[in-house]
Amino acid sequence: xxxxxxxxxxxxxxxxxxxxxxxxxxxxxxxxxxxxxxxxxxxxxxxxxxxxxxxxxxxxxxxxxxxxxxxxxxxxxxxxxxxxxxxxxxxxxxxxxxxxxxxxxxxxxxxxxxxxxxxxxxxxxxxxxxxxxxxxxxxxxxxxxxxxxxxxxxxxxxxxxxxxxxxxxxxxxxxxxxxxxxxxxxxxxxxxxxxxxxxxxxxxxxxxxxxxxxxxxxxxxxxxxxxxxxxxxxxxxxxxxxxxxxxxxxxxxxxxxxxxxxxxxxxxxxxxxxxxxxxxxxxxxxxxxxxxxxxxxxxxxxxxx
Amino acid sequence: xxxxxxxxxxxxxxxxxxxxxxxxxxxxxxxxxxxxxxxxxxxxxxxxxxxxxxxxxxxxxxxxxxxxxxxxxxxxxxxxxxxxxxxxxxxxxxxxxxxxxxxxxxxxxxxxxxxxxxxxxxxxxxxxxxxxxxxxxxxxxxxxxxxxxxxxxxxxxxxxxxxxxxxxxxxxxxxxxxxxxxxxxxxxxxxxxxxxxxxxxxxxxxxxxxxxxxxxxxxxxxxxxxxxxxxxxxxxxxxxxxxxxxxxxxxxxxxxxxxxxxxxxxxxxxxxxxxxxxxxxxxxxxxxxxxxxxxxxxxxxxxxxxxxxxxxxxxxxxxxxxxxxxxxxxxxxxxxxxxxxxxxxxxxxxxxxxxxx
Numbered sequence: 001x002x003x004x005x006x007x008x009x010x011x012x013x014x015x016x017x018x019x020x021x022x023x024x025x026x027x028x029x030x031x032x033x034x035x036x037x038x039x040x041x042x043x044x045x046x047x048x049x050x051x052x053x054x055x056x057x058x059x060x061x062x063x064x065x066x067x068x069x070x071x072x073x074x075x076x077x078x079x080x081x082x083x084x085x086x087x088x089x090x091x092x093x094x095x096x097x098x099x100x101x102x103x104x105x106x107x108x109x110x111x112x113x114x115x116x117x118x119x120x121x122x123x124x125x126x127x128x129x130x131x132x133x134x135x136x137x138x139x140x141x142x143x144x145x146x147x148x149x150x151x152x153x154x155x156x157x158x159x160x161x162x163x164x165x166x167x168x169x170x171x172x173x174x175x176x177x178x179x180x181x182x183x184x185x186x187x188x189x190x191x192x193x194x195x196x197x198x199x200x201x202x203x204x205x206x207x208x209x210x211x212x213x214x215x216x217x218x219x220x221x222x223x224x225x226x227x228x229x230x231x232x233x234x235x236x237x238x239x240x241x242x243x244x245x246x247x248x249x250x251x252x253x254x255x256x257x258x259x260x261x262x263x264x265x266x267x268x269x270x271x272x273x274x275x276x277x278x279x280x281x282x283x284x285x286x287x288x289x290x291x292x293x294x295x296x297x298x299x300x301x302x303x304x305x
Numbered sequence: 306x307x308x309x310x311x312x313x314x315x316x317x318x319x320x321x322x323x324x325x326x327x328x329x330x331x332x333x334x335x336x337x338x339x340x341x342x343x344x345x346x347x348x349x350x351x352x353x354x355x356x357x358x359x360x361x362x363x364x365x366x367x368x369x370x371x372x373x374x375x376x377x378x379x380x381x382x383x384x385x386x387x388x389x390x391x392x393x394x395x396x397x398x399x400x401x402x403x404x405x406x407x408x409x410x411x412x413x414x415x416x417x418x419x420x421x422x423x424x425x426x427x428x429x430x431x432x433x434x435x436x437x438x439x440x441x442x443x444x445x446x447x448x449x450x451x452x453x454x455x456x457x458x459x460x461x462x463x464x465x466x467x468x469x470x471x472x473x474x475x476x477x478x479x480x481x482x483x484x485x486x487x488x489x490x491x492x493x494x495x496x497x498x499x500x501x502x503x504x505x506x507x508x509x510x511x512x513x514x515x516x517x518x519x520x521x522x523x524x525x526x527x528x529x530x531x532x533x534x535x536x537x538x539x540x541x542x543x544x545x546x547x548x549x550x551x552x553x554x555x556x557x558x559x560x561x562x563x564x565x566x567x568x569x570x571x572x573x574x575x576x577x578x579x580x581x582x583x584x585x586x587x588x589x590x591x592x593x594x595x596x597x598x599x600x601x602x603x604x605x606x607x608x609x610x611x612x613x614x615x616x617x618x619x620x621x622x623x624x625x626x627x628x629x630x631x632x633x634x635x636x637x638x639x640x641x642x643x644x645x646x647x648x649x650x651x652x653x654x655x656x657x658x659x660x661x662x
Contacts, residue, residue: 006510209498210502210524210528212523214342214344215339216340217522219497254504257489258457260658262658264661265490265661266493
């Protein structure tokens with residue numbers, strides 16, 4: 001029982017970068033654009049965020065650097081995939097390769113440096129409540145921000161006119177265009193939002209998770225975020241379930257190993273992937289029939305002028 | 306006329322290439338697994354390369370390729386170094402073994418040095434460090450420093466290299482605390498700072514108070530530091546990440562070997578070899594013993610001195626495996642190198658199972 005509190009705290013920390021990056025990619029994909037460059041935008045976000053925080057001593061400045069870096073990189077993608085109608089899959093993959101290279105270059109000067117990590121919330125009284133205090137009122141700002149972001153995206157997609165238009169662009173860009181909506185501009189904003197989220201998710205790693213920068217420190221989290229969007233069938237709430245489930249199984253399998261239950265660690269390490277895929281597929285099967293992917297996902301659109 | 310021109314052109318080209326090589330610079334190439342700034346495995350090889358440049362100055366010219374993934378990509382990269390005129394090539398990760406061998410067979414006049422492997426040829430030697438000697442010392446320190454009597458160990462993959470390190474650690478710890486316990490988490494990766502941090506948290510949450518690792522990032526050190534516990538560095542000096550946390554660190558010191566081999570190549574005396582050196586040859590070096598009382602420091606230094614003097618073998622017989630069976634003693638009073646290199650069992654005192662066994 002006394003182990004449960006630190007376990008839940010670790011789960012929240014491990015899930016947060018996945019949730020932030022995946023939320024951004026969900027919006028991008030809902031607008032009909034498949035950006036496979038999440039890993040690249042994340043790692044550049046991580047490098048710039050660490051650099052910003054190290055130079056100024058401020059975690060907030062660091063986070064802003066990360067977001068801006070993510071947006072700038074996503075603009076390169078937008079220029080290619082939206083402006084020049086280049087194949088989105090190829091552009092996204094190239095963006096990841098580019099991002100890994102750029103981050104190594106930017107981060108080279110910061111390797112081995114340390115910063116003070118993002119502070120955790122402390123409300124006298126509330127944070128001191130046994131068990132739930134630290135979980136509910138003792139997280140760092142990123143955790144709360146990720147939840148606000150998710151709620152905001154859900155509200156936007158399903159409760160606002162803008163969200164409806166964005167989904168329309170993703171389901172049938174021809175119809176949206178015929179109705180007079182600026183499909184490319186909508187997609188540009190969505191891509192930029194995805195870039196901002198990926199940059200922020202990357203920023204979380206060196207600012208809060210492990211407060212130092214090392215090349216390649218995202219270690220594939222961008223790809224997991226991408227996969228989560230697909231397995232969550234492009235729905236924000238399922239995405240949250242997926243992200244937390246993935247984080248939970250990741251942490252729990254580590255604890256199970258330390259308890260030496262005798263289950264092969266190779267199997268334990270694959271559990272987060274297995275569990276997340278199985279659970280999300282079961283949810284999708286139970287609720288809806290047929291494909292739930294945005295119908296125009298990955299299709300380039302060139303408006304006839 | 307045209308033929309003559311061509312011949313002249315060829316002669317000029319030939320002369321050009323001759324004059325380039327007439328500078329008599331030995332070209333030395335390196336293949337790195339990670340980025341040079343990984344602060345671990347690759348970083349140490351890079352430091353050794355820099356030591357070469359310092360030692361030989363303009364007698365040599367070095368080139369490195371970083372972030373070369375193990376597998377088919379490696380073969381291409383190694384061949385690229387050969388074509389660029391490198392005569393001595395260091396491939397610095399276990400997974401480059403077969404690619405290196407393949408290229409070595411194709412270019413018999415180029416010499417290859419492969420780290421941590423076991424396949425050799427006339428023009429391909431291997432070198433490795435006896436890191437388990439350092440782990441034994443760490444075990445002695447950990448046994449003394451752990452108040453809870455529980456060590457936390459983050460493993461990468463269950464291969465002999467890692468298992469021998471775990472065994473050496475627990476054997477060292479048992480000399481000072483016979484009841485020492487170790488909790489093991491396999492990260493199933495060499496490098497994922499986030500996951501390594503999570504593993505360290507899990508171990509600390511479950512009562513371990515000294516963290517050791519066989520993964521590459523300083524994340525675990527940083528977590529232990531945050532929690533006010535103790536830890537050992539890995540591959541390189543990590544005291545920056547835990548000034549009040551790091552007890553010591555096993556440092557891979559490749560420079561003396563690299564200098565020796567380049568010298569041999571320059572003298573035209575290079576021959577294939579199979580080197581497995583430890584503390585004595587300074588291929589394995591211990592970082593300063595810090596954050597411990599003087600008596601523990603003394604004990605660590607004495608242990609190190611005894612290993613260097615050849616009086617103490619970490620795997621001295623009798624070695625009892627976790628099922629209580631005494632392991633055959635092939636090396637006289639200690640296990641022989643073959644037994645250590647292929648180690649695939651836990652010694653008595655590790656209350657866990659090797660994954661997949």
